[in-house]
Amino acid sequence: MxxxxxxxxxxxxxNSVRSQNKETAVSLVPTMGYLHEGHLxxxxxxRKISDYVIVYIxxxxxxxxxxxxxxxxxxxEENDLILCRNAEVDAVYIPTEKDIFAYGEPFLKMSLPNLTxxxxxxxxxxxxxxxxxxIAKMYNIIRPDAAVFGKKDYQQFIVIRRMTEELNFPVNVxxxxxxxxxxxxxxxxxxxxxxxxxxxxxxxxxxxxxxVEQQFxxxxxxxxVLREIGADIIRSGSLNSVEYxxxxxxxxxxxxxxxxxxxNRVSFLVSTAVHCDGVRLIDNYICSRK
Ligand code: AMP
Numbered sequence: 001m002x003x004x005x006x007x008x009x010x011x012x013x014x015n016s017v018r019s020q021n022k023e024t025a026v027s028l029v030p031t032m033g034y035l036h037e038g039h040l041x042x043x044x045x046x047r048k049i050s051d052y053v054i055v056y057i058x059x060x061x062x063x064x065x066x067x068x069x070x071x072x073x074x075x076x077e078e079n080d081l082i083l084c085r086n087a088e089v090d091a092v093y094i095p096t097e098k099d100i101f102a103y104g105e106p107f108l109k110m111s112l113p114n115l116t117x118x119x120x121x122x123x124x125x126x127x128x129x130x131x132x133x134x135i136a137k138m139y140n141i142i143r144p145d146a147a148v149f150g151k152k153d154y155q156q157f158i159v160i161r162r163m164t165e166e167l168n169f170p171v172n173v174x175x176x177x178x179x180x181x182x183x184x185x186x187x188x189x190x191x192x193x194x195x196x197x198x199x200x201x202x203x204x205x206x207x208x209x210x211x212v213e214q215q216f217x218x219x220x221x222x223x224x225v226l227r228e229i230g231a232d233i234i235r236s237g238s239l240n241s242v243e244y245x246x247x248x249x250x251x252x253x254x255x256x257x258x259x260x261x262x263x264n265r266v267s268f269l270v271s272t273a274v275h276c277d278g279v280r281l282i283d284n285y286i287c288s289r290k
Contacts, residue, residue: 001084002091007102007141010054010093014053014142017052017090025050028144028171030135033057034074034189035083038179042148043087044061045176049146056138058100063130069280071223074192106133112159113220115253119155119271120282121217123243131156132163138211139169146172152179152186154284155269158253178284180206186283205283208233208245209270213287219264223247232276243273243280250286 004010017024027046031039039055047052059082064070077094084092110132115121121128139147147164149157162172179187184206185199194202208230220226231245247256250269256262267288274281 001081003081003090004091004093005095005099007095007099010091010095010142011054011093014052014054015225024052025145026052026054026142028138028142028147029053029055029089030147030149031055031057031081032059032073032189034076034192035080036179036187036189036191038152038187040083040087041179042150042176043084043089045174046146046148047088049172049174052090053088053207054091054144055089056095056142058093058095058134059100060100060130060134061097062106062133062234063127065124065126072193074189100134100137108133110136110163112162115155115159115162117250118253118255119246120273121155121159123273128156128159129270132159134167135160136163137289139164139171144171146174148174148176150179151175151177152188152284153282154250154269155253158251183208186281188281189264190279190281193279194276198239198279201239202274202276202281203282204234204237204240205272205274205276206285209272209283209285209287212270213285216268216287217289222259223256223262226262230270230272234272237276239277241275243275246270 002013004013027050029042059073061070094151109129111129116128120128126199149160151157155173164171164173183203185203211233212226212230215229227245231242234240248269248271256268267286270287271284
């Protein structure tokens with residue numbers, strides 16, 4: 001497994017792989033490190049569709065709207081490299097800040113207001129601009145044929161897919177299913193910051209989503225009622241505070257607020273962000289009628 005720490009190194013690597021065989025399909029798995037089973041599932045998806053898998057690890061300062069969250073973001077490069085090696089990753093790109101922000105603070109700002117006015121976009125100003133900036137940059141540096149993203153960060157997946165299509169990047173954007181703990185809690189690098197007690201409260205997030213789905217299956221079609229049921233279950237954990245708990249269209253991310261909008265649907269997105277004992281956790285899940 002190659003470890004590249006500069007733009008030149010990763011570009012040389014990709015060029016050399018392609019010069020040996022120009023049909024080689026290259027996949028990119030973007031991460032912020034502190035890898036877990038969720039990231040490894042993206043690597044497996046990438047492996048299915050490509051010959052050469054590149055993981056990049058970069059805690060992207062400009063996508064953090066809260067600098068404490070950035071400073072407290074966990075990291076363990078040594079373990080990340082072991083996991084990547086075991087997962088048979090071909091190359092890992094671990095750039096430095098200087099490598100990525102060679103031109104200083106970005107002048108360029110990309111935004112997709114239609115897709116980011118609600119959900120995380122509403123509560124994390126600048127977050128998706130930072131995400132789009134780094135992904136577009138990585139596309140240009142690495143020139144992958146495909147990039148794999150987790151649907152745990154569902155809004156991020158939709159926003160990146162749209163940016164990729166709209167700017168005609170020749171990249172196949174793949175969404176991978178959320179990997180969960182046995183308890184249902186979505187795996188996240190931030191879970192490492194939860195105490196055992198906090199974890200018990202965090203478990204309520206996915207439990208709430210599944211109860212909302214069950215209520216929908218049982219015939220409840222009022223989105224306000226479903227939203228309140230979900231948010232109340234999460235709030236029953238005293239360490240939890242709900243930032244948002246919304247029902248939305250899975251393609252447009254428009255919020256669903258009216259009963260008529262749910263009546264003819266077979267599925268909808270539940271998206272939620274919760275501060276659990278000071279740690280911001282998100283979950284996204286497509287609820288189905290059947
Ligand atoms: P992060 O390192 O948290 O920025 O995540 C990097 C990528 O892994 C993103 O595409 C995430 O959506 C994805 N990811 C994070 N957690 C999970 C999970 N539990 N299941 C599937 N994908 C995940």
